[in-house]
Amino acid sequence: MSVVVWISVVSLAVWCWLLLGQGFFWRTDQRLPSGARGLPAPGQWPSVAVVVPARDEAEVLPSSLPSLLAQEYPGRAEVFLVDDGSSDGTGELARELSERDGGLPLTVSSPGEPGPGWTGKLWAVRHGIALARGHNPDYLLLTDADIAHEPDSLRTLVEAARGGGYDMVSQMARLRVASLWEKLVVPAFVYFFSQLYPFRWVNNPSLRTAAAAGGCVLLRTEAAERARVPESIRQAVIDDVSLARAVQASGGRIWLGLAERVDSVRPYPRLADLWKMVSRSAYAQLRHNPLVLFGTVAGLALIYLVPPAMTIAGLAGAGAWAGWAGAAAWAVMTGSYLPMLRYYREPLWTAPLLPFTALLYLLMTVDSAVQHYRGRGAAWKGRTYARPEAAQEP
Known part of the structure; x- marks a missing residue:
């Protein structure tokens, strides 16, 4: 098996594990319990x-x-x-x-x-x-x-x-x-x-x-x-x-x-507003650790970007196995996103666009790290926290 096929298969395997082994995170049925x-x-x-x-x-x-x-x-x-x-x-x-x-x-x-x-x-x-x-x-x-x-x-x-x-x-x-x-x-x-x-x-x-x-x-x-x-x-x-x-x-x-x-x-209303909302704390979530940042970027790429890339590569002649595994991973990803779109009453046809949104979040996370190392830290409403603490055990 070529490296391309291996990457595609690993991405599919990760999605199968996420679907069944990550607490059924994609379901939206955790609602306020009756008292x-x-x-x-x-x-x-x-x-x-x-x-x-x-x-x-x-x-x-x-x-x-x-x-x-x-x-x-x-x-x-x-x-x-x-x-x-x-x-x-x-x-x-x-x-x-x-x-x-x-x-x-x-x-x-x-x-x-x-x-x-x-x-x-x-x-x-x-x-x-x-x-x-x-x-x-x-x-x-x-x-x-x-x-x-x-x-x-x-x-x-x-x-x-x-x-x-x-x-x-x-x-x-x-x-x-x-x-x-x-x-x-x-x-x-x-x-x-x-x-x-x-x-x-x-x-x-x-x-x-x-x-x-x-x-x-x-x-x-x-x-x-x-x-x-x-x-x-x-x-x-x-x-x-x-x-x-x-x-x-x-x-x-x-x-x-x-x-x-x-x-x-x-x-x-604007992408810039959402970008600021996410990037102000994304690197804090990663405990300001460059190794964790690298792992997060690699993980996001493997999980969200590889499936559509391998699907396109397969159609372009890179190999049928790579294309089929990529398409299957993309289908699992799309299906797992449907319940959240239903919760937000958004059109279900937008679910296959999740890789593009994930790319935006990847860039926001990298930008959060860049702003941190520029000394701007987590800036919000006129205040800047140069070295904010990440969420951690007290």
Whole structure:
């Protein structure tokens, strides 16, 4: 067998293993579990403090904050929005929305500039949790300023946590897919995330896989204190994975799944916007390790780029075996992507384009490393973290 055929066959073998041996990552059936068995009695629902870190969020706040204030929750709940040094009037707008719409009590506060060794978001989360603890909440809902919740979102989160005995319940919000680039890149982002952190593995207490989706995390206050959150993860750029690992390492039970009634309203209309979103933390995910970067690039090429390349090469006369193996691998890849496209209600015919999207992610990852070594690190909303810490065990 020639080298070309071997590469093609290895790629097919890897895809067969991913399909069956990587926690069925491609399935989209991990949804919020029913909490009917653990429903509190009327008047005994646990109290919840909603903490919203916000920096320059005036564009999305009118679409997200009213949905939090309008939560139909049977127990005591209040919202703490932390204005993290915004320059666009985020704090003032939040107060105006609260006065206009009413609903849950809202406290708007500012923590000042981040302390040494803290990323901006976690500094804001720290401030919000400190304010919330003054009210002794049973649970903390950590949610981003661009996340819109259906009116029953908080209630169903608490039901799931109570019913399943979870210390942390997180939902991957359905991201916006309006522009052409969003349609091409966003579903693949969630697909790749679930490939790295199969939800079934995260939700299996006998395994050590830990992950969360930072846009929507319900956390038991006692578990947060036991895990020393957020102090124990204060330098993390990939804060959601770090949070999940900290909670799990302290003995907490975690759950992660896809959301049905929680949506991100943040627009990423241009490729440049999506590129910035991915590249700012991609190299941190690889622990800033050049060898891991090389392995990741090689792996992405073998898994996603070899199948279409070998298919084309086979048609061009490079060998029937190489072409057939490449085509089979491409077919498996395409089939595994269909459930995610259905979840996002996108046309299924776009599934064969996944290799092109993977190439974009490969280039974004390389660019993330280049920016790191240029001293720009993870840049986000006017702040640059020259040497950000990757998500790691606390």
